[in-house]
Amino acid sequence: MQRVTDYLRQNQARFVRELCDYVRFPSVSAQPKHQADLKACAHWLAKHCQAFGLQARVYPTARHPIVVARTPGARQKRGGRPHFVVYGHYDVQPPEPFELWQSPPFEPRLKGGALYGRGASDNKGQHLAHLKAVEAYLETGTELPCDITFVIEGEEEVGSTSLEGFLKQHRSELACDAVIVSDTGMPTPKHPALTYALRGIAAYEVIVHGPARDLHSGIFGGSVDNPAMVLCQILAQLRDKNGRITIPGFYDDVQPLSAYERRQFKRLPFNEREYRKFLGVPRLFGERSHTPLEQRSARPTLEINGLTSGYQGEGSKTIVPAWARAKITTRLVPNQKPARIIKLVRDYLARLCPPTVRLEIKTGHGAEAYWVSPTGPDARAALRALKTAFGCEPVLVREGGSIPIVNQFKRVLRADTLLLGLALPDDNAHSPNEKFDLGCFAKGQRMSACLWQELSAVRRR
Ligand code: BES
Ligand code: ZN
Numbered sequence: 001m002q003r004v005t006d007y008l009r010q011n012q013a014r015f016v017r018e019l020c021d022y023v024r025f026p027s028v029s030a031q032p033k034h035q036a037d038l039k040a041c042a043h044w045l046a047k048h049c050q051a052f053g054l055q056a057r058v059y060p061t062a063r064h065p066i067v068v069a070r071t072p073g074a075r076q077k078r079g080g081r082p083h084f085v086v087y088g089h090y091d092v093q094p095p096e097p098f099e100l101w102q103s104p105p106f107e108p109r110l111k112g113g114a115l116y117g118r119g120a121s122d123n124k125g126q127h128l129a130h131l132k133a134v135e136a137y138l139e140t141g142t143e144l145p146c147d148i149t150f151v152i153e154g155e156e157e158v159g160s161t162s163l164e165g166f167l168k169q170h171r172s173e174l175a176c177d178a179v180i181v182s183d184t185g186m187p188t189p190k191h192p193a194l195t196y197a198l199r200g201i202a203a204y205e206v207i208v209h210g211p212a213r214d215l216h217s218g219i220f221g222g223s224v225d226n227p228a229m230v231l232c233q234i235l236a237q238l239r240d241k242n243g244r245i246t247i248p249g250f251y252d253d254v255q256p257l258s259a260y261e262r263r264q265f266k267r268l269p270f271n272e273r274e275y276r277k278f279l280g281v282p283r284l285f286g287e288r289s290h291t292p293l294e295q296r297s298a299r300p301t302l303e304i305n306g307l308t309s310g311y312q313g314e315g316s317k318t319i320v321p322a323w324a325r326a327k328i329t330t331r332l333v334p335n336q337k338p339a340r341i342i343k344l345v346r347d348y349l350a351r352l353c354p355p356t357v358r359l360e361i362k363t364g365h366g367a368e369a370y371w372v373s374p375t376g377p378d379a380r381a382a383l384r385a386l387k388t389a390f391g392c393e394p395v396l397v398r399e400g401g402s403i404p405i406v407n408q409f410k411r412v413l414r415a416d417t418l419l420l421g422l423a424l425p426d427d428n429a430h431s432p433n434e435k436f437d438l439g440c441f442a443k444g445q446r447m448s449a450c451l452w453q454e455l456s457a458v459r460r461r
Contacts, residue, residue, distance in 0.1 A: 001142070001449070001450075003142055004136045004137055004140055004449050005136075005449065007136040007139060007140050008132065008445050009442075015132050015441070016438060018128070019108070019115060019128055019436070020115065021044070022045070022048075022124045022128060023108040023117035023119055023120050024106055024107070024117075025037055025038075025041035025090075025106070026092075026095075027090055027091050027119065027154065028093070028094050028095070028118075029064055029091035029154055029157050030094055035064070038064040038065070038154045039065060041090050041154070042058050042065040042066075042067050042090065042152075042154060046058045049069035050069075052135040052138050053072060054070060054072070054134070054150070055069065055070045055071075055072060056068065056069035061155075062161075062162055063158075063161065064154030064155050064162070065154055066151065066154065066162065067090070067150070068151055069150040070147070070149045071138070071147050071148045071149075072138075081145075081146055082145070082147070082455065083148070083175070084146055084149075084176055084177055084178055084179070084452070085148075085149050085150075085151055085174055085176045085409075085413070085415070086127065086130045086148060086149070086150045087153075087180070087183075087405070087409070088123050088124075088126065088150070088152045088153075088183065089123045089127075089152065089156030090119075090123075090152050091119075091154040091155060091157050092119035092124075092157065093118065093122070093157050093429075095118045100432035100433070101432045103116055103117075105432075105434070106118060108120065110438075111435075113438050114435040115435060115441075117434065118434050119434070120427075120434055120436035121422075121423045121424075121427040121428075121429055121434055122423065123156070123182075125422070125440075125441050125444075126183055126421070126422045126436075126444065127152060127182060127183075129447075130150070130180070130444075132445045133447075133451075136445070137449070144452055145452055145457075146177075146455065146456045149173070149176070151163075156183075156403070156405070159364070160405040160408075163405055164405070164412075167408055167409070168412055171412060175413060176413060176415050177378075177415065178416055178455065179409045179413070179415050179417040180418050180420065181403065181417050181419050182419075182420050182421055182444060183403055184198070184399045184401065184419045184421030184423065185421045185422075185423040185424065186395075186421055187268050187395065187425065188269055188425075189390075189424065189439055189440065190390070191392070191395050192387070192389070192392065192395075192443075192447070194374060194382050194383055194395075194397070194418070195397050195420075196373070196379065197297075197298070197333075197334060197369065197370060197372075198369060198370040198398075198399050198400075198406065199331040199399070199400050199401065199402055200331070200334075200338060200366065200367045200368040200369035200402055200404070200407075201329055201330070201338075201367050202332065202342050202366030203327070203328070203329045203363065203364040204342070204345060204363050204364075205327055205361070205362040206328060206349060206359070206360075207324070207362075208228075208230050208323060208353075208357050208359060208360075209322070209357060209359075210224065210225060210226065210230075210320065210321065210323060210324075210356075211224050212322065213322050214310075214319040214320070214321055214322050216320075217318045217319050218318060220320060221320050225356035226320050226321070227309060227323050227324040228309035228321055230353070230356070230357050231307075231326055232324075234349060234352045234353060235304060237352055242287055242288060243285055243286045243287050243295070245300065245330075247348045248344065249344050250341065253336045253340070254300060254333055254335065255334065261398070262294075264395070265293050268397065270292070270293055272284065278425075286299075287299065297397070297398040297400040298333060298398045298400075300331055300332050300336060301330065301331045302329075303328065303329055303330075304326055305329055306325075307327075308326075309323065331400060332366070332368065332369050333369050334368075334371040335369075336369065338366025338368060345361075367404030369402075370403070370406045372416045372417065372418075376416075377458045378418060378455060378458060379418065380458075381454035381457070381458045382418050382420055382451060385450035386420065386447055389443045389444075389447035389450055390447070399419070422436075422441070424440065
């Protein structure tokens with residue numbers, strides 16, 4: 001192990017340069033104009049893995065390719081050796097609005113011990129840390145106690161559509177003891193974290209159709225309903241002033257937090273004033289019965305993500321708009337079923353809609369929340385690896401974001417996922433000026449190097 005950690009220490013500067021090369025690909029999965037960039041990024045990644053001895057392949061899909069890279073020999077009969085899958089994604093969120101970036105999103109810059117660029121934290125830097133740990137084993141000739149297969153996809157930010165089928169097709173090669181995912185966060189650099197729950201999600205688009213075309217509001221206004229007004233009135237009834245969702249039945253399946261979980265929440269650092277300042281809000285919001293940390297990760301929500309209607313240009317335009325549209329998502333907690341929630345939302349919206357307009361609701365498919373025991377042997381092994389690498393006591397957290405594919409790992413591969421996130425709350429994931437802390441990058445590599453020992457030792461006992 002000493003050789004592995006020495007190798008990691010001695011090669012940090014090169015690893016950072018490689019992360020820069022990786023971040024330079026504008027692999028924006030949501031934008032068709034970047035299709036070729038995703039392909040180039042996948043091929044770069046596969047070549048990068050081959051250079052230090054992984055057997056890597058790029059699998060084309062209907063949309064963006066999947067990269068699979070295995071430690072040598074992992075294909076043969078494993079003879080009782082443990083096998084772990086590391087999952088990550090090389091696709092990134094759209095960088096817009098460009099004008100808010102201090103340096104261009106795909107021209108990585110080093111500043112204040114962090115690397116700035118879209119995808120640096122979510123998720124290129126995080127899974128590159130695992131690749132570098134495995135590189136250290138292979139390049140120093142240190143025997144790995146297990147086989148490892150990396151599955152790095154290009155559609156996470158757009159729903160992982162291709163990966164689901166891929167898992168089914170490659171079920172036997174991907175059969176594993178556990179899946180390791182670093183695509184979540186940690187509260188501070190001194191609080192390395194094992195995430196044991198994620199929220200699920202269901203997405204909706206609500207369209208209120210009014211008159212056949214935009215109308216002169218002086219000539220017709222008053223005699224026809226206004227779709228923008230109707231949409232606002234409907235949406236305003238979806239929650240009360242404390243943030244409780246008013247959709248009948250919405251909370252039916254929500255399980256209360258256990259005393260153990262509430263204790264874990266209490267261990268987390270939280271300063272309300274700083275949090276408020278960091279987010280730029282005059283005051284926090286939410287249900288009285290739960291703390292802000294509980295609200296943002298362990299309670300379900302309904303958010304308006306986008307709202308459009310009428311004239312948005314300069315000056316005024318006196319119209320009754322023909323339509324109004326809202327993009328909405330509900331974040332779900334364990335035990336809430338997306339299909340049931342989608343039906344409840346649909347039914348309630350239909351009930352609230354007046355007969356003066358026509359309501360259209362489009363729904364994407366939903367993802368269930370995720371929950372895995374934070375006290376099992378693998379979880380404890382992961383906590384030991386975190387502690388060794390970061391040099392401080394790790395915390396157990398629930399996260400509010402979603403990684404829908406982890407449910408498929410459970411369903412298709414029958415494997416639990418260990419979520420060992422390396423992102424900091426101020427990494428600006430999905431926002432302008434995304435960054436990845438280079439300390440987290442280095443400690444993440446160290447954590448990964450220890451993890452293979454810890455997880456394999458559990459299996460030898
Ligand atoms: N890395 C995030 C998920 C995440 C972030 C989990 C922070 C926990 C804490 C991932 O890349 C992501 O953004 N997922 C989307 C999923 C959606 C597009 C279905 C999300 O949560 O919005
Ligand atoms: Zn993301």
